[in-house]
Amino acid sequence: xxxxxxxxxxxxxxxxxxxxxxxxxxxxxxxxxxxxxxxxxxxxxxxxxxxxxxxxxxxxxxxxxxxxxxxxxxxxxxxxxxxxxxxxxxxxxxxxxxxxxxxxxxxxxxxxxxxxxxxxxxxxxxxxxxxxxxxxxxxxxxxxxxxxxxxxxxxxxxxxxxxxxxxxxxxxxxxxxxx
Amino acid sequence: xxxxxxxxxxxxxxxxxxxxxxxxxxxxxxxxxxxxxxxxxxxxxxxxxxxxxxxxxxxxxxxxxxxxxxxxxxxxxxxxxxxxxxxxxxxxxxxxxxxxxxxx
Numbered sequence: 001x002x003x004x005x006x007x008x009x010x011x012x013x014x015x016x017x018x019x020x021x022x023x024x025x026x027x028x029x030x031x032x033x034x035x036x037x038x039x040x041x042x043x044x045x046x047x048x049x050x051x052x053x054x055x056x057x058x059x060x061x062x063x064x065x066x067x068x069x070x071x072x073x074x075x076x077x078x079x080x081x082x083x084x085x086x087x088x089x090x091x092x093x094x095x096x097x098x099x100x101x102x103x104x105x106x107x108x109x110x111x112x113x114x115x116x117x118x119x120x121x122x123x124x125x126x127x128x129x130x131x132x133x134x135x136x137x138x139x140x141x142x143x144x145x146x147x148x149x150x151x152x153x154x155x156x157x158x159x160x161x162x163x164x165x166x167x168x169x170x171x172x173x174x175x176x177x178x179x
Numbered sequence: 180x181x182x183x184x185x186x187x188x189x190x191x192x193x194x195x196x197x198x199x200x201x202x203x204x205x206x207x208x209x210x211x212x213x214x215x216x217x218x219x220x221x222x223x224x225x226x227x228x229x230x231x232x233x234x235x236x237x238x239x240x241x242x243x244x245x246x247x248x249x250x251x252x253x254x255x256x257x258x259x260x261x262x263x264x265x266x267x268x269x270x271x272x273x274x275x276x277x278x279x280x281x282x283x
Contacts (some may be wrong), residue, residue, distance in 0.1 A: 162197075166231040
Protein backbone atom coordinates (compact mmCIF):
# COMPACT_ATOMS: atom_id res chain seq x y z
CA UNK A 1 0.00 0.00 0.00
CA UNK A 2 1.35 3.44 -0.93
CA UNK A 3 1.96 6.27 1.51
CA UNK A 4 -1.21 8.09 2.48
CA UNK A 5 -1.49 11.72 1.37
CA UNK A 6 -2.39 14.01 4.25
CA UNK A 7 -4.54 17.11 3.72
CA UNK A 8 -1.56 19.37 4.34
CA UNK A 9 0.52 17.51 1.71
CA UNK A 10 -2.21 17.88 -0.87
CA UNK A 11 -2.80 21.51 0.06
CA UNK A 12 0.85 22.45 -0.05
CA UNK A 13 1.31 20.68 -3.38
CA UNK A 14 -1.64 22.57 -4.86
CA UNK A 15 -0.78 26.01 -3.50
CA UNK A 16 2.95 26.49 -2.88
CA UNK A 17 3.59 27.21 -6.55
CA UNK A 18 1.44 30.32 -6.15
CA UNK A 19 3.54 31.79 -3.34
CA UNK A 20 5.16 34.46 -5.54
CA UNK A 21 1.77 35.61 -6.76
CA UNK A 22 0.35 35.83 -3.24
CA UNK A 23 3.44 37.71 -2.12
CA UNK A 24 3.07 40.23 -4.95
CA UNK A 25 -0.64 40.66 -4.24
CA UNK A 26 0.15 41.27 -0.57
CA UNK A 27 2.82 43.82 -1.52
CA UNK A 28 0.12 45.83 -3.31
CA UNK A 29 -2.43 45.53 -0.53
CA UNK A 30 -0.51 46.24 2.67
CA UNK A 31 1.68 49.28 2.91
CA UNK A 32 4.13 48.15 5.57
CA UNK A 33 6.78 45.70 4.45
CA UNK A 34 6.81 43.87 7.79
CA UNK A 35 3.09 43.15 7.46
CA UNK A 36 3.41 41.61 4.00
CA UNK A 37 4.92 38.30 5.14
CA UNK A 38 2.40 38.04 7.98
CA UNK A 39 -0.39 38.55 5.47
CA UNK A 40 0.98 35.85 3.18
CA UNK A 41 1.22 33.40 6.08
CA UNK A 42 -2.30 34.21 7.28
CA UNK A 43 -3.59 33.81 3.72
CA UNK A 44 -2.15 30.29 3.52
CA UNK A 45 -3.50 29.35 6.94
CA UNK A 46 -6.99 30.61 6.10
CA UNK A 47 -6.86 28.79 2.77
CA UNK A 48 -5.74 25.58 4.50
CA UNK A 49 -8.65 25.76 6.96
CA UNK A 50 -11.05 26.14 4.03
CA UNK A 51 -9.31 23.27 2.23
CA UNK A 52 -9.76 21.00 5.27
CA UNK A 53 -13.47 21.89 5.18
CA UNK A 54 -13.51 20.62 1.60
CA UNK A 55 -13.90 24.09 0.14
CA UNK A 56 -11.63 23.57 -2.84
CA UNK A 57 -11.28 26.14 -5.61
CA UNK A 58 -11.49 25.57 -9.34
CA UNK A 59 -8.52 27.90 -9.81
CA UNK A 60 -6.04 28.24 -6.98
CA UNK A 61 -4.49 31.64 -7.76
CA UNK A 62 -7.67 33.76 -7.86
CA UNK A 63 -8.84 31.92 -4.73
CA UNK A 64 -5.67 32.74 -2.79
CA UNK A 65 -5.70 36.33 -4.08
CA UNK A 66 -9.27 36.77 -2.88
CA UNK A 67 -8.48 35.40 0.59
CA UNK A 68 -5.45 37.68 0.73
CA UNK A 69 -7.56 40.70 -0.21
CA UNK A 70 -10.23 39.96 2.38
CA UNK A 71 -7.64 39.48 5.13
CA UNK A 72 -5.84 42.67 4.13
CA UNK A 73 -9.08 44.57 4.36
CA UNK A 74 -10.14 43.16 7.69
CA UNK A 75 -6.89 42.88 9.63
CA UNK A 76 -4.23 45.11 8.21
CA UNK A 77 -6.13 48.22 7.22
CA UNK A 78 -6.01 49.84 10.65
CA UNK A 79 -2.29 49.43 11.19
CA UNK A 80 -1.17 51.99 8.66
CA UNK A 81 -2.71 53.96 5.87
CA UNK A 82 0.38 54.96 3.96
CA UNK A 83 3.49 53.00 3.10
CA UNK A 84 6.76 53.67 4.81
CA UNK A 85 8.85 55.93 2.67
CA UNK A 86 11.71 53.91 1.28
CA UNK A 87 14.67 55.92 0.12
CA UNK A 88 16.04 54.73 -3.18
CA UNK A 89 19.46 54.22 -1.65
CA UNK A 90 17.82 51.99 0.95
CA UNK A 91 16.06 50.05 -1.78
CA UNK A 92 19.39 49.50 -3.48
CA UNK A 93 21.03 48.38 -0.25
CA UNK A 94 18.18 45.95 0.42
CA UNK A 95 19.15 43.89 -2.60
CA UNK A 96 21.59 41.14 -1.81
CA UNK A 97 22.96 40.44 -5.28
CA UNK A 98 26.04 38.78 -6.66
CA UNK A 99 28.64 41.37 -7.71
CA UNK A 100 28.00 40.89 -11.44
CA UNK A 101 24.31 41.45 -11.00
CA UNK A 102 24.54 44.41 -8.65
CA UNK A 103 23.78 47.14 -11.15
CA UNK A 104 20.90 45.32 -12.83
CA UNK A 105 19.41 44.32 -9.48
CA UNK A 106 19.78 47.85 -8.15
CA UNK A 107 17.92 49.26 -11.15
CA UNK A 108 15.24 46.61 -10.67
CA UNK A 109 14.90 47.61 -7.02
CA UNK A 110 14.54 51.28 -7.97
CA UNK A 111 11.86 50.42 -10.55
CA UNK A 112 9.99 48.33 -8.00
CA UNK A 113 10.05 51.07 -5.41
CA UNK A 114 8.81 53.60 -7.97
CA UNK A 115 6.01 51.25 -8.92
CA UNK A 116 4.94 50.73 -5.31
CA UNK A 117 5.04 54.46 -4.65
CA UNK A 118 2.87 55.05 -7.70
CA UNK A 119 0.52 52.22 -6.68
CA UNK A 120 0.05 53.75 -3.26
CA UNK A 121 -0.94 57.05 -4.81
CA UNK A 122 -3.97 55.38 -6.37
CA UNK A 123 -7.31 55.25 -4.54
CA UNK A 124 -7.74 51.88 -2.83
CA UNK A 125 -10.52 50.66 -5.11
CA UNK A 126 -8.39 51.27 -8.21
CA UNK A 127 -5.39 49.53 -6.65
CA UNK A 128 -7.52 46.53 -5.72
CA UNK A 129 -9.04 46.30 -9.21
CA UNK A 130 -5.57 46.36 -10.77
CA UNK A 131 -4.29 43.77 -8.33
CA UNK A 132 -7.17 41.38 -8.91
CA UNK A 133 -7.38 41.65 -12.69
CA UNK A 134 -3.92 42.54 -13.99
CA UNK A 135 -1.83 40.76 -11.39
CA UNK A 136 -3.97 37.85 -10.19
CA UNK A 137 -5.66 37.03 -13.49
CA UNK A 138 -9.28 37.31 -12.36
CA UNK A 139 -11.80 38.25 -15.03
CA UNK A 140 -13.63 41.52 -14.44
CA UNK A 141 -16.74 39.47 -13.63
CA UNK A 142 -14.83 37.54 -10.93
CA UNK A 143 -13.32 40.78 -9.62
CA UNK A 144 -16.80 42.31 -9.43
CA UNK A 145 -17.89 39.35 -7.27
CA UNK A 146 -14.91 39.76 -4.97
CA UNK A 147 -15.32 43.53 -4.71
CA UNK A 148 -19.11 43.22 -4.39
CA UNK A 149 -19.67 45.89 -6.96
CA UNK A 150 -21.13 45.95 -10.49
CA UNK A 151 -18.83 44.87 -13.32
CA UNK A 152 -19.15 48.28 -14.97
CA UNK A 153 -17.72 49.88 -11.82
CA UNK A 154 -14.80 47.45 -11.86
CA UNK A 155 -14.10 48.30 -15.52
CA UNK A 156 -14.09 51.97 -14.70
CA UNK A 157 -11.81 51.56 -11.65
CA UNK A 158 -9.51 49.30 -13.62
CA UNK A 159 -9.16 51.73 -16.48
CA UNK A 160 -8.65 54.75 -14.25
CA UNK A 161 -6.00 52.85 -12.28
CA UNK A 162 -4.19 51.81 -15.46
CA UNK A 163 -4.37 55.33 -16.80
CA UNK A 164 -3.04 56.81 -13.56
CA UNK A 165 -0.12 54.37 -13.50
CA UNK A 166 0.66 55.18 -17.11
CA UNK A 167 0.68 58.88 -16.29
CA UNK A 168 2.70 58.47 -13.08
CA UNK A 169 5.30 56.10 -14.46
CA UNK A 170 5.18 56.20 -18.21
CA UNK A 171 4.71 58.57 -21.08
CA UNK A 172 1.94 60.95 -19.95
CA UNK A 173 0.43 61.35 -23.42
CA UNK A 174 0.91 58.24 -25.55
CA UNK A 175 1.44 58.99 -29.21
CA UNK A 176 -1.80 58.56 -31.07
CA UNK A 177 -0.16 56.80 -33.99
CA UNK A 178 0.74 53.26 -35.07
CA UNK A 179 -2.67 51.67 -34.64
CA UNK B 180 -20.17 49.09 -42.69
CA UNK B 181 -20.41 46.94 -39.55
CA UNK B 182 -23.31 47.71 -37.21
CA UNK B 183 -22.43 48.81 -33.70
CA UNK B 184 -22.85 45.80 -31.38
CA UNK B 185 -25.46 46.34 -28.68
CA UNK B 186 -22.97 45.94 -25.82
CA UNK B 187 -20.82 48.84 -27.08
CA UNK B 188 -23.54 51.47 -26.73
CA UNK B 189 -23.44 54.16 -25.57
CA UNK B 190 -19.99 55.26 -26.68
CA UNK B 191 -17.86 54.91 -23.57
CA UNK B 192 -14.10 55.05 -24.24
CA UNK B 193 -13.10 54.10 -20.63
CA UNK B 194 -15.24 51.02 -20.44
CA UNK B 195 -14.56 49.93 -24.01
CA UNK B 196 -10.82 50.33 -23.56
CA UNK B 197 -10.86 48.47 -20.23
CA UNK B 198 -12.68 45.49 -21.75
CA UNK B 199 -10.57 45.50 -24.89
CA UNK B 200 -7.23 45.73 -23.07
CA UNK B 201 -8.35 42.97 -20.65
CA UNK B 202 -9.14 40.72 -23.64
CA UNK B 203 -12.78 40.42 -22.62
CA UNK B 204 -14.53 41.56 -25.78
CA UNK B 205 -16.10 38.67 -27.67
CA UNK B 206 -15.06 38.17 -31.32
CA UNK B 207 -17.65 40.20 -33.22
CA UNK B 208 -17.60 43.07 -30.73
CA UNK B 209 -13.80 43.08 -30.71
CA UNK B 210 -13.71 43.30 -34.51
CA UNK B 211 -16.17 46.18 -34.42
CA UNK B 212 -14.13 47.99 -31.77
CA UNK B 213 -10.87 47.53 -33.67
CA UNK B 214 -12.39 49.08 -36.75
CA UNK B 215 -13.87 51.86 -34.58
CA UNK B 216 -10.41 52.58 -33.18
CA UNK B 217 -9.25 53.64 -36.64
CA UNK B 218 -11.65 56.59 -36.52
CA UNK B 219 -11.93 57.44 -32.83
CA UNK B 220 -9.07 59.34 -31.21
CA UNK B 221 -10.66 59.17 -27.75
CA UNK B 222 -10.95 55.40 -27.70
CA UNK B 223 -7.49 54.91 -29.21
CA UNK B 224 -5.87 57.17 -26.61
CA UNK B 225 -7.62 55.27 -23.80
CA UNK B 226 -6.46 51.96 -25.27
CA UNK B 227 -2.87 53.22 -25.28
CA UNK B 228 -3.15 54.36 -21.67
CA UNK B 229 -4.77 51.08 -20.72
CA UNK B 230 -2.09 48.95 -22.36
CA UNK B 231 0.73 50.91 -20.76
CA UNK B 232 -0.88 50.90 -17.32
CA UNK B 233 -1.62 47.18 -17.51
CA UNK B 234 1.97 46.41 -18.46
CA UNK B 235 3.38 48.64 -15.69
CA UNK B 236 1.05 47.17 -13.08
CA UNK B 237 1.75 43.55 -13.88
CA UNK B 238 5.33 43.51 -15.19
CA UNK B 239 7.16 44.17 -11.97
CA UNK B 240 6.95 41.09 -9.82
CA UNK B 241 9.15 39.96 -7.00
CA UNK B 242 10.12 36.52 -5.85
CA UNK B 243 8.88 35.76 -2.34
CA UNK B 244 11.73 35.84 0.21
CA UNK B 245 13.40 32.46 0.68
CA UNK B 246 12.49 32.13 4.34
CA UNK B 247 8.82 32.85 3.75
CA UNK B 248 8.23 29.59 1.89
CA UNK B 249 9.62 27.58 4.85
CA UNK B 250 7.70 29.70 7.33
CA UNK B 251 4.39 29.14 5.52
CA UNK B 252 5.02 25.41 5.07
CA UNK B 253 5.85 25.03 8.77
CA UNK B 254 2.78 26.96 9.88
CA UNK B 255 0.47 24.83 7.73
CA UNK B 256 2.03 21.66 9.11
CA UNK B 257 1.62 22.91 12.68
CA UNK B 258 -2.02 23.78 11.92
CA UNK B 259 -2.56 20.29 10.49
CA UNK B 260 -1.00 18.66 13.57
CA UNK B 261 -3.04 20.85 15.91
CA UNK B 262 -6.19 19.74 14.10
CA UNK B 263 -5.22 16.09 14.37
CA UNK B 264 -4.43 16.44 18.11
CA UNK B 265 -7.75 18.17 18.75
CA UNK B 266 -9.62 15.31 17.04
CA UNK B 267 -7.69 12.70 19.04
CA UNK B 268 -8.23 14.49 22.37
CA UNK B 269 -11.93 15.15 21.80
CA UNK B 270 -13.97 13.29 24.49
CA UNK B 271 -15.66 10.25 23.00
CA UNK B 272 -19.39 10.08 23.30
CA UNK B 273 -21.05 7.10 25.00
CA UNK B 274 -17.73 6.06 26.51
CA UNK B 275 -19.28 5.18 29.88
CA UNK B 276 -21.86 2.98 28.24
CA UNK B 277 -19.16 1.24 26.21
CA UNK B 278 -16.98 0.90 29.33
CA UNK B 279 -19.82 -0.90 31.11
CA UNK B 280 -20.00 -3.37 28.23
CA UNK B 281 -23.51 -2.37 27.25
CA UNK B 282 -24.50 -2.75 23.61
CA UNK B 283 -24.25 0.41 21.52
